[in-house]
Amino acid sequence: MTRTVRFHELGGPDVLRIEDVEVGAPGPGELLVRVDAIGLNRAEALFRSGNYIESVKEFPARLGTEAAGVVEAVGARVSGFAAGQPVGVIPAFSMNDHGVYAERAIVPAHAVLHRPEGLDAVTGAAVWMPYLTAYGALVEVGGMRAGDTVVLTAASSSVGLAAIRTARRVGATPLATTRSPAKKDALLAAGAAEVIVTDEEDVAARVLELTAGRGAEFVFDAVAGPGVRDLARAVAPGGTLFLYGALSGEPTPYPGFDLGMPALNMRTNTVTRETTADPERLRRAAQFVTSGLSGGAFAPVVDRVFGLDEIVAAHRYLEAGSQIGKIVVTVDH
Known part of the structure; x- marks a missing residue:
C-alpha cells in the first residue's frame, strides 16, 4: 500500500484526503516511480474544483502530473530506463488515468524524462x-x-x-x-x-x-x-x-x-496537447531545457516547500496566488 492523495467530491482544498492505495506493478509502456517531490500546478486546483478543461470521470479521483523521483520498476516494452535512475514526470497524461500525488505512482514511460545533473528532487519537480x-x-x-x-x-x-x-x-x-x-x-x-x-x-x-x-x-x-x-x-x-x-x-x-x-x-x-504529446517536439524541448540548465541560462525557482501531510495547506497557498515560482511538496519515505 502507498499513501496517495485522492478526493471523493469536487470542492476546495479540504476535499483532499491521504489514503492507503494499492499501486500494483507497471504494465506495458509504464514505469513505477518512487515519488520524492511533487510540483504543484494550477491545473490541479481547477481539476479538483471541477473548473478544468477536463472533467473528473470517476471518484475517488487522483491529482498531479509533475514530480521528481526514482524508477523502481520498468514495465514491458519500455526502453531507456532502469531501476534506480533519477527521473522527472512531466505533464503528458490525463489525471483521470494517472496521478503523482503519492509516495509511489505508475505513469506512462512517455511522460518520464531523465533528471538533469545538478538537480535534486525539489528542483527537479520545479523545472519541466x-x-x-x-x-x-x-x-x-x-x-x-x-x-x-x-x-x-x-x-x-x-x-x-x-x-x-x-x-x-x-x-x-x-x-x-x-x-x-x-x-x-x-x-x-x-x-x-x-x-x-x-x-x-x-x-x-x-x-x-x-x-x-x-x-x-x-x-x-x-x-x-x-x-x-x-x-x-x-x-x-x-x-x-x-x-x-x-x-x-x-x-x-x-x-x-x-x-x-x-x-x-x-x-x-x-x-x-501540443508539446509533450508530440515526440519530436518533446525531444527538442527537453534538449532546449537541459542545455539551458547546464549552461546556467535556466534555473528552477521554488517559492515554498510543503510536506505531503500538508497537501491541503499547499493547495490553499496555491490558490492564494502570492507565490513567486513553484510550490513543491516533498514525500518522506
Missing part, C-alpha cells in the same frame, strides 16, 4: 512543466526569435518566470506584467526587461511606448477573460496572443472585431 510550456508555445509554435518582444501575464508564476528566461535565451525582450508592485523587483531580477504593474498602468499603452509604437510580437497570457481586449491592443500586426490558462474564470471574447479587424492571431496552447 514551466519551461516545456514556455518553449512549446513561444518557440515551437510561435517561432519566437531574436528581436521579438513578448508580454507575459502572471509573470511571477513558474511558467511566467520560465518564459522570461526562455525569451532571453533566444534574444527576445520579455515584458512582465503583475498586479502587485511588491513583485516588481523580483521580476526584474529574474530577467524581465520591464515590469508593468497592471493596477497602476495601461498595459497596451506602455507596451506600445516600449516598442516605439510597434507592439509585441507575442502576448503569453495565463488569465484570459475580458482582459484580452486590452492585451490585444498591445499585439503587433501579425503577432500572436497565446492563451495558456484561464485564471480569470470568465468568458473570453475574440477582440479582433472590436479593434477594427487588425491582423491578430489568437489561439490557445496547452503543454499536454
